[in-house]
Amino acid sequence: MGKILIVDDNSVMQFTLTNVLKEEGYEIISALDGVKAIQEVRTKSPNLVLLDIKLPGIDGMKILREIKDIDKELTIIMLTAYGEIKDAVEAMKSGAFDYITKPFNNKELILTIKKALQSQSLSKKTGVLRKRLYEKTAIEELMGESQQIKQVLNQVNIISPTNMTVILQGDSGTGKELISQMIHQKSKRSDKPFVAVDCGAIPETLVESELFGYEKGAFTGANERKEGKFEQADGGTLFLDEIGNLSDNIQMKLLRVIQERRIQHLGGKKDIRVDVRIIVASKINLYDAMKAGKFRDDLFHRLNEFRIDLPPLRERKEDIPVLAKYFLNEANQELNKKIKGFRGDVMKFFLNYPWPGNVRELRNMVKKAVLLSDSEEIFLEHLSINQSAGATSMNAFQNTIGLQENSSLKDITHRFEVGVIKYALAKVGGNKIKAAKVLHINRKALYRKMKTLGI
Secondary structure, three states: OEEEEOOOOOOOHHHHHHHHHHHHEEEEEOOOHHHHHHHHHHOOOEEEEEEEEEEOOOOOOHHHHHHHHHOOEEOOOOEEEEEHHHHHHHHHOOOOOEEEOOOOHHHHHHHHHHHHHHHHHHHHHHHHHHHHHHHHHHHHHOOOOOOOHHHHHHHHHOOOOOOOOOOEEOOOOOOOHHHHHHHHHHOOOHHHHHHHEEEEOHHHHHHHHHOEEEOOOOOOOOOEOOOOOOOOOOOOEEEOOHHHHOOOHHHHHHHHHHHOEEOOOOOOOOOOEEEEEEEEOOOHHHHHHHHHHOOOOHHHHHHHOOOOOOOOOOHHHHHHHHHHHHHHHHHHHHHOOOEEOOOOHHHHHHHHOOOOOHHHHHHHHHHHHHHHOOOEEOOOHHOEEEOEEOOOOHHHHHHHHHHOOOOOHHHHHHHHHHHHHHHHHHHOOOOOHHHHHHHOOOOHHHHHHHHHHOO
């Protein structure tokens, strides 16, 4: 029901209010003076305060202001004698929700309290919705402005209000989990849990218990009953990342759960009903994996109600400046820096680099550059970092294209594109149609590029 703090120096009034409100199901905290009242607000976090205007020591008006300094959203109703109504009106100007005159009618008191708590609840919900709207807008702006991303966002808007299962297909770092969160936020399940599971990070022996839960004593070390991810996501969305890593046995059990909407704990005999929307993601093509016998065809067709393909960063270069600026601001805030931007040659490098790690790689590279920079801009040398595991993407890229002291950007780009296309053609035995698929461009675009490059 809610927790109410009663602040009144009259013990009879305290007793009366406490009994009336406890009968309505409210939890009651009491304070006889202002010092105690402020302490209780700090430590007990009440939902509402009934505050007498006339108190010994600190008066009600001053207590009101101090409580509002602690929690400006806290709802306060003033208790006042008939002759103090002018003070009560002044209190409302200072942030009190309402006032009640003594002696009061019990029904009137309870009605006022319920109205105040309902108003508070509505205000909080509005704040949450406003925050969610801001978060949705921020995420969509972060995704970029390219035609490919606009198409992805359009698909998200179409599928989100439904309960259909979604496959997100894309390379590592293309934002599959971000898109799954966006679908959840735009769905009718947005106020329920979003639970993400990395199927590639869980040892095969633990996958079943992690997804479906287990009973006490189900195996050595199972000292208590534990809910699985399906139960944790009940009513909401379950995101299964890299689903292609699941064994055939787990795929079969997953198919049963999706079809029947029931799970059974490991070591349990009782069916547990679950209501969960499924979103799955994979960096490998699940259709190709199914054709190759590496993914169950019955599970694939059950999951494949709607599919969204996420384009790699190299195919939407117009988004790179937007993303780089966003990640720069993010890194500035995290690392307490004030770097204003990127040198021109850095942005040219960004636009010509193939980004095998996609958006995740761009974010990491910008963050490292911000960490290293001691100026107001990011220079090319800030992108080159030797690590214990070997050279970073920048160094690897330099080796790939044969970067030399006197190399121009045009020369670098030409050598790199020639090398990549020749490698793709060699990989598919010279078949241009297959090479275009490998490079994720259409056949005509490949022909034009080959002609331009003289291949």
